[in-house]
Amino acid sequence: xxxxxxxxxxxxxxxxxxxxxxxxxxxxxxxxxxxxxxxxxxxxxxxxxxxxxxxxxxxxxxxxxxxxxxxxxxxxxxxxxxxxxxxxxxxxxxxxxxxxxxxxxxxxxxxxxxxxxxxxxxxxxxxxxxxxxxxxxxxxxxxxxxxxxxxxxxxxxxxxxxxxxxxxxxxxxxxxxxxxxxxxxxxxxxxxxxxxxxxxxxxxxxxxxxxxxxxxxxxxxxxxxxxxxxxxxxxxxxxxxxxxxxxxxxxxxxxxxxxxxxxxxxxxxxxxxx
Amino acid sequence: xxxxxxxxxxxxxxxxxxxxxxxxxxxxxxxxxxxxxxxxxxxxxxxxxxxxxxxxxxxxxxxxxxxxxxxxxxxxxxxxxxxxxxxxxxxxxxxxxxxxxxxxxxxxxxxxxxxxxxxxxxxxxxxxxxxxxxxxxxxxxxxxxxxxxxxxxxxxxxxxxxxxxxxxxxxxxxxxxxxxxxxxxxxxxxxxxxxxxxxxxxxxxxxxxxxxxxxxxxxxxxxxxxxxxxxxxxxxxxxxxxxxxxxxxxxxxxxxxxxxxxxxxxxxxxxxxxxxxxxxxxxxxxxx
Numbered sequence: 180x181x182x183x184x185x186x187x188x189x190x191x192x193x194x195x196x197x198x199x200x201x202x203x204x205x206x207x208x209x210x211x212x213x214x215x216x217x218x219x220x221x222x223x224x225x226x227x228x229x230x231x232x233x234x235x236x237x238x239x240x241x242x243x244x245x246x247x248x249x250x251x252x253x254x255x256x257x258x259x260x261x262x263x264x265x266x267x268x269x270x271x272x273x274x275x276x277x278x279x280x281x282x283x284x285x286x287x288x289x290x291x292x293x294x295x296x297x298x299x300x301x302x303x304x305x306x307x308x309x310x311x312x313x314x315x316x317x318x319x320x321x322x323x324x325x326x327x328x329x330x331x332x333x334x335x336x337x338x339x340x341x342x343x344x345x346x347x348x349x350x351x352x353x354x355x356x357x358x359x360x361x362x363x364x365x366x367x368x369x370x371x372x373x374x375x376x377x378x379x380x381x382x383x384x385x386x387x388x389x390x391x392x393x394x395x396x397x398x399x400x401x402x403x404x405x406x407x408x409x410x411x412x413x414x415x416x417x418x419x420x421x422x423x424x425x426x427x428x429x430x431x432x433x434x435x436x437x438x439x440x441x442x443x444x445x446x447x448x449x450x451x452x453x
Numbered sequence: 454x455x456x457x458x459x460x461x462x463x464x465x466x467x468x469x470x471x472x473x474x475x476x477x478x479x480x481x482x483x484x485x486x487x488x489x490x491x492x493x494x495x496x497x498x499x500x501x502x503x504x505x506x507x508x509x510x511x512x513x514x515x516x517x518x519x520x521x522x523x524x525x526x527x528x529x530x531x532x533x534x535x536x537x538x539x540x541x542x543x544x545x546x547x548x549x550x551x552x553x554x555x556x557x558x559x560x561x562x563x564x565x566x567x568x569x570x571x572x573x574x575x576x577x578x579x580x581x582x583x584x585x586x587x588x589x590x591x592x593x594x595x596x597x598x599x600x601x602x603x604x605x606x607x608x609x610x611x612x613x614x615x616x617x618x619x620x621x622x623x624x625x626x627x628x629x630x631x632x633x634x635x636x637x638x639x640x641x642x643x644x645x646x647x648x649x650x651x652x653x654x655x656x657x658x659x660x661x662x663x664x665x666x667x668x669x670x671x672x673x674x675x676x677x678x679x680x681x682x683x684x685x686x687x688x689x690x691x692x693x694x695x696x697x698x699x700x701x702x703x704x705x706x707x708x709x710x711x712x713x714x715x716x717x718x719x720x721x722x723x724x725x726x727x728x729x730x731x732x733x734x735x736x737x738x739x740x741x
Contacts, residue, residue: 188493190463190626195651220627221461221658223651261515261557261570283535283556321629323661326602328629357463357626358492360594360601364551380709382468386493393596396551411710442649442680 180343182351184370185404186394187377188386190357193406193431194218194376196441197453198354199227201374204450206314210349214310215339217366218356219303219319219331229444232306232318238334240282241297243275249294259289281327303331305338317342329361336366359393367394373401374429379411384419391423402428404453409433429453454737455620457489457639459663461655463626465647466675469705470726471623472499473716474643477730479587483617486583488591489635490625491576491604497591501712505579505591513607514575514600515555517548523567530559530568551597576604578611585714588615602630609638628662636662641737642670643696648683656687671696671736673729696736697729 185198195218202214216224225232243256250272257267264279265286287295303321310316319335321328336353343351355366367373375390377383387403394401403420405413408430420426431437431452440449458471468490475486488496497503517530517538526546531539538552539559548559550573560568575598581589592608594601612620624635636642642663646656656672663670672691677684677698688695704720707713716723 220629221655226650285558288561324665326630326633361599382495396597
């Protein structure tokens, strides 16, 4: 199975459009395809595919919960927490500030009295939609207010990989969030190939360099998809491609028809664009 | 007064609008613009800045390091790492710094004291004076590093050091860690959307965060004329929270290509943004 990711630092450049087009194209070629929307903060692929999210499965993380009967107010938990999520004053029970907690478990490992228990909390959900006989969509969605979304990405991707292996899929296509921090890194890891989607504007060029630096660190072969290729100046993008020893492998022209197809959930008729 | 521009979805016009609002405000009050998108700091480009004056490397993240002399490769650390960042390669412990969050759980279980948690330089802070006589503070997270939310918090601290009345924060896309850090503590949020289903959906996502922190807000529909039907739908949804609408104009693309702020161009959106600015001031005034 090939794992192919669609990514880019800048938002709104067409990452999801490209990921969906690629999935539809491979499906049209009679391949078995699983598309996994790893933009768990703002998942949009299901809207583009005109789907209603189905088959929800909760995603949990374990957060600390104090058992006051066992706690001896020693403060070791607060000292072990590197996120300053535990507030402790001598002689008092520790207070857990869950907004700052990353659920790493340092507190329950360091507690000598087993006074910190684990409480399962739902941090998000994953969904599976059968879009066609040979195309499935996995969607991750974080609960609003949850700060650390990397673990949610990791879990939905794990579920998608397991499913893709079970059905013997030919392709797993990953659509990432914009940006370049942990939620994007988790989505990109283990990809066989990355497509960095961008636009021919100074913003697109600036952001392309950032994502290419990241994929270089990740050591994953990366090629460029230039969206709205005919709108701005392609030369700057070509220069960057050369510097990173890669190329623009796909160009998508600006097209009002594409925008309309995107908005109405009918991208299928546009697959020949890529 | 802290005003944050956010959207959930990327590429809907946050930085364009933030730069325009900053310029308009700078004519009346002392302001600071603060680019909180540390993954893709683009506000500077909208204000004509391509090179930065003050660059200060900062460290808001920590990572685990192994002392090979002490490590006996017992693998206890690998078993407890909550991020799967510790692997065994050829019988030796290896820490993958791309995954390590510096939580220190490995250090807690190591029987030989072979693991140290050390700060790493994960990003930088840049401070510039724009051509329009107000400072721009921006940050950058180095590729592959973690701690973006903490860089945003550091940026906000720096912004407070200026003697200013208004700070405009330009948030990243999404609703996770760096966005929460940008939005938290703001007095007013300007939420930007476009008349496409995904942007409308993402507007509702960012609203959940804004409401979670109980921040007053207003909504702006960018490129409203691209789809009048969805635009009307968003208008109805926004009700009295609607600050205004901005047309689609190809001249905006020319602005960014020439690194020229939108508000200094002859685009028809200038008048629309000025109206939004006045409406926003009314809303903020109402609150005070």
